[in-house]
Amino acid sequence: MNHAKGPLLSIDVGTQEATAVDVTTELSSFVGGRGLCTKLAHDRIPFDADPFGPENRIYFATGPLQQSGMSFTGRMNCTGLSPLTDGLLSTNAGGYLSRNFVATGHPAVEITGASDELLVLHVTDEGVEFVEAPELAGATVPEVTEYVKRERDLDAENIACIGPAGENRVRFACVMTYESRAFGRGGMGAVLGSKNLKAITFEGDSEPDVALPEDVQQEVHSAAATSDDLMRRQGTTGGTEFINDNFSLPTRYFEKYHFEDADKIGGDAVEEKKYKKGSCSMCAFACKLPTRDEATGLETEGPEFETVFSFGSNCEVGDIVDVMQSNELCDVYGLDTISCGNAVAAYLAAEDEFGNADLIHETIERIATREGVGDLLAEGVSRAADELGVRNYTVKDMEFAAHDGRVLYGQALSYAVANRGGDHMYSTTLRVEYDGEVDPETLEGKPELVMRRENHAAFRDSGIVCAFAGGTDHVTEETLEALFECDYEELQEVGARTVELERHFNNERGMDREADTLPYDIPGMEEAVGKYYDLRGWNPDGTVSDDVVAEYAATRSSTAD
CATH class of the missing domain: 3.60.9.10 (Aldehyde ferredoxin oxidoreductase, N-terminal domain)
Known part of the structure; x- marks a missing residue:
């Protein structure tokens, strides 16, 4: 490999x-x-x-x-x-x-x-x-x-x-x-x-010796350069209105499932502010979003969909320029837009100030500097919820992404069992539920689906290949087999080992089945979590046995500390 x-x-x-x-x-x-x-x-x-x-x-x-x-x-x-x-x-x-x-x-x-x-x-x-x-x-x-x-x-x-x-x-x-x-x-x-x-x-000028098949690289590069995928124009915001109309765009700190001004902050609104192409290193797909508001002179990169949710619908803000400003402040101060937006939304809920963009921008700065209420919010929603008097919408203290587990049951299971908590990228089960490949409002078959997509994501992040490559079908399982010169099931095993070591580390810090819970009820979730453990070969309490982890001792170089 x-x-x-x-x-x-x-x-x-x-x-x-x-x-x-x-x-x-x-x-x-x-x-x-x-x-x-x-x-x-x-x-x-x-x-x-x-x-x-x-x-x-x-x-x-x-x-x-x-x-x-x-x-x-x-x-x-x-x-x-x-x-x-x-x-x-x-x-x-x-x-x-x-x-x-x-x-x-x-x-x-x-x-x-x-x-x-x-x-x-x-x-x-x-x-x-x-x-x-x-x-x-x-x-x-x-x-x-x-x-x-x-x-x-x-x-x-x-x-x-x-x-x-x-x-x-x-x-x-x-x-x-x-x-x-x-x-x-x-x-x-x-x-x-x-x-x-x-x-x-x-x-530096180092050139490590790693041989990868040139024909596969060229095929992927050519497909990226000629793709007509909506994401090339609108980034991840391209699905905003679709998700809002057909599933759920969490609104007013998860109080509502639908945002009436989604079109004002969605893909078309973002594309109207986009003034040039943006990319990552060597990538012809160019799905990034350099945006500018001519009236104010504000420039930023984005917002992507998660920021449209966290500082838009969840804060009940329907002006794309206001969301752009929140995005830019987070970039300038070095803040995660998902967690920060949710923390601000929780504060707005406590103060009954939804839609107050000036307060939002002021609060972002206070969080970054830990001034006033910002000191509390800087601890994250889970640690601040009781004092704010709001519901704790997190898993393992990680604030939720936009993809609502209350209507996407597989994604809900993913949030529950993910070692990272309420993060949408841990398995991206949301994709096959949005696409209609599986029924979103059932847990039947979801434990195995979540497990295999977790493994895939863990390997993807080890390779490393962008998550959007798989989402746009430009890098398939067959492509990965060719690039890494092995069977896809071997890649699944690399991902499984990674997930298992994360789980064992967290077990040693006291996390077990009690941590694999959601702040809302999904029918059959307890059984689905148990089935997921069975498929992984873990204990019923959500822990990894020491015998399993001992097998990984051989994967340690003799010179390591």
Whole structure:
């Protein structure tokens, strides 16, 4: 099976030391990206670690596909112990960072320890430079980009950084790259903040030796370049009105299922503000959304569908420019738009202020700086709900995405059992339910469907290939078999191992079946969860047996810590 190559670069920001670690065995079993990072995190982060403590580690990684020129491969993975969910969590981002990361000669970089001073790291194929940068305290994401450009003559595509939200340990702070692309979910920006690490840059000229079939790469690239998919014009917002009319677009902090102004913030409204094409590295599909409002001069990238939901319908805001402004503020301060939007919506529900765009924008800034009510909301909905007097719409303390499990039962099951909690990308079961491939309002057959789609997603994030490639049928199971030179069931096994190690880590932190619950009732959900455990070979209480995890001991290089 094709996999990424090279040593792990382990960087201790406390001692300011960097060490190369052989991870050949891990790579051969987990390929790269999320799989590799999950394996390393499982073995190297103490089960009782504090998410904000120096013993927590954060991993950045690419997969073998980032060493190609194929469309749909401009992405990277980030993994660590989440301050939002208190469990092991992976997130990924697009943009242009991945190829610069690969050029350092490392498939993965590990950050551990904590610095006494605010740091910027410069990682190249010749080593690591530690630069104290106290002048960046409180700097926004664009300000960090300006600093790096001035001091190192590097551009936004070389940078991963945090904004004020990360420094202030907002539990859903992002790591940002290319200014507008986010390692979005779970608070990895707050982990970097706890380590006093403001930014990392990557550059080099390394060319790791990974051979991928040229004909398959070209076929995918050509299909991306000629596709007439609506997503190329409207990104993920293209389905807004369809979902609103036929399923559910959560509105007024999940109080309603339908938003009467969906057309004012949906795909057509976004496309009207789009002023040029946007893409990720090497990708001809170009589904990104650089938008501009001529009247105000506001420019941003997006909003994507999840932001249209979180700051639009769920806050009962029907003006696309207001949603664009919320999106831009989150990018500038380094905040996950889904969690932040839901936290703001919960606050609006408590104050009966739905639709108040000025209050929304003010509250985003207060969250990033932890001022006033922002200090409470920065803890996330689950920790703030009781004090606000609102319902806790989260799973495992992770705020929900837009895709409503109350009408998509398979997606509801996915939310319930996902190690990441209320995140839509963990299995993307929503896709086959929206498409009508399966009945959305039944759990029959859904446990196996969720399991296999979880496995697929875990491998996809290890490869790494963009989720939209599969959603648009440009990268099929057969394509993956050809790229990785193995049977698809072997890829499923890589995904299953990744999911299982995430689950075991979280089990060791006290999470079991009691965590696999929803804030609403779905008929037959308890039985479906039990069936899912059976299919995985897990215990009835939702735990992974130590015997199973012991089998993974052989997938650890002898030189690993």
